[in-house]
Amino acid sequence: MRRRQFIALSASTLALPWVSRAFAGDEIPILYNATEKVDDTSLPANALRLALSKIDKPYVLKPSPVGYPTQTGLVNALATGGDVDICWVGVDRTVWDATLPVPFPIDGGLLGYRLFLINGERQVDFQSVTSIETLRRFIAIQGPGWGDIDILRNAGITVRTGLYKNLFRMTVGGRADFFPRAAFEAINEQKQQVSTAPNLAVEQNLILKYNFALMFFVSKKKPELQNDILKGLEAAHADGSYQGMFKADQNVATALAEGNLDKRTLIEIENPMLPSGVKAIDRRYWFSV
Numbered sequence: 001m002r003r004r005q006f007i008a009l010s011a012s013t014l015a016l017p018w019v020s021r022a023f024a025g026d027e028i029p030i031l032y033n034a035t036e037k038v039d040d041t042s043l044p045a046n047a048l049r050l051a052l053s054k055i056d057k058p059y060v061l062k063p064s065p066v067g068y069p070t071q072t073g074l075v076n077a078l079a080t081g082g083d084v085d086i087c088w089v090g091v092d093r094t095v096w097d098a099t100l101p102v103p104f105p106i107d108g109g110l111l112g113y114r115l116f117l118i119n120g121e122r123q124v125d126f127q128s129v130t131s132i133e134t135l136r137r138f139i140a141i142q143g144p145g146w147g148d149i150d151i152l153r154n155a156g157i158t159v160r161t162g163l164y165k166n167l168f169r170m171t172v173g174g175r176a177d178f179f180p181r182a183a184f185e186a187i188n189e190q191k192q193q194v195s196t197a198p199n200l201a202v203e204q205n206l207i208l209k210y211n212f213a214l215m216f217f218v219s220k221k222k223p224e225l226q227n228d229i230l231k232g233l234e235a236a237h238a239d240g241s242y243q244g245m246f247k248a249d250q251n252v253a254t255a256l257a258e259g260n261l262d263k264r265t266l267i268e269i270e271n272p273m274l275p276s277g278v279k280a281i282d283r284r285y286w287f288s289v
Contacts, residue, residue, distance in 0.1 A: 027060045030225065031085045033074050034067040043184070043249045044088040044214060047106045050245055051232030059228070069163075072145030075099070078219050085222055086229075090147035091215045092273035100226040103277060104233040105213035107184065108246065108287030112212030112271070114148075115186035115259060116178040117171055120201030125177075129206055132156070132267055141167055141176030147273060148180065151210055155269040168197040180208055183259055184251040207264040210271045213278065213286075237285060246287075 052059050064084045068074035077084050079098035089095060090111055118126065129135050132155055139158045142149050152159050160176050168189070171179045181189060186202050194200045218226045236242035246252060255261070 027058045029060055029062045029085075031064045031083060032061055033084055033087060034063040034065070035069060041250070043246070043252065044106050044216070046245050046249070047233065047242070048086075048088070048216065048229070050236050050241060051229050054232040054235040055228045057228060059225075070145050071143065071147075075145070075217070078217060081219070081221065084219070085225065086216060086218045088214055088216050091213050091275065091278060092147040092150070093275045094273075095147075095217055096275040096277065099217040100220050100223060101275075101277070102216040102218065102226055102229045102233070103281050104230060105215060105281065105285055105287075107182070107214040107252075108285065109211070109213045110184050110252065110255075110287055111182045111214045112210045113183040113261065114180040114208040114210075115183050115255075116180055116203035116206060116208075117168065117186055117190055118178050118201055118203045119172040119174070120199045122177070123201065123204060126203050126206060129267075130265055132269055135206075135208070135267060138177035141170055141179050143167065147212070150273050151212070151269065151271050152180070154272050168193040168200055172197045172199050178203065183207070183255040183261060184249070185255075187254050187258055188251050202259075204260075205265055207261060207266055209266055209268045211274050211278070212271055 048061075052061075064082075066077070066083045068077055068082075068084065071089055074084065074087050075089065075095050075098065076082070078087055079095075088106060091101065095101070116126070126138075129138075136156045136158075139160060140152050141160050141162060142152070143164045144161045146161075149159050149161070160170075162170050162175070167179055170176060190200055190202050216229055218229070233242065236245070
């Protein structure tokens with residue numbers, strides 16, 4: 001069993017007010033996907049607010065007049081001049097080439113540390129999994145267009161897809177055997193979804209690792225926005241406010257406090273979809289395990 005040491009993080013809530021400063025001149029709207037909850041307390045939403053708060057420009061986030069229900073549709077709209085200026089998704093070559101990436105890992109790379117949501121009654125079935133070869137006996141499930149699909153299939157894992165809202169019930173219902181989720185997503189999702197997906201559980205012994213990160217991408221029509229968000233994120237990291245926001249994120253803190261990540265059997269696979277430009281991102285911005 002391979003072990004990694006993780007730093008325990010505080011679960012306290014960090015107040016990150018919406019960017020509401022007064023500016024001279026006209027507002028600069030940033031259209032986000034109308035189905036995304038930009039005003040919630042998710043890690044990317046807080047990171048975007050924090051970055052914009054470091055930029056002395058009148059940026060204002062506004063919902064797109066069009067809602068894009070799938071990641072594929074959202075990225076395509078961003079790439080082809082649709083009614084959206086920004087998205088945050090797992091990085092791969094397709095979105096990297098089609099848009100303007102903001103080369104900063106919002107999640108520090110934790111998106112590539114995967115715990116499994118499963119039917120808890122089947123925990124015994126996973127006891128014998130110690131390698132990618134034994135994991136291949138099981139079927140994974142993901143949302144349509146998600147970047148993980150090609151990564152998992154490249155490793156020889158069968159992947160089925162469905163709409164996000166249905167994936168939890170599909171997992172416990174036997175449509176798939178496991179639902180790989182980022183370490184900072186799995187535990188809280190299980191708590192939120194178990195009432196509508198009885199027996200939904202976090203698998204107890206495994207962690208799947210591949211190089212992956214959550215990043216912002218903007219329309220190629222908005223190079224100034226790309227540059228400003230990067231400057232804002234770098235400034236927040238330099239003054240420590242990014243680290244404070246990251247450590248205060250409830251999902252991150254819960255995963256590191258309750259996930260037993262350093263005690264799980266580690267299975268590592270390649271990410272063939274990782275753009276070469278990701279390797280050039282300053283290592284200071286990656287979470288250290």
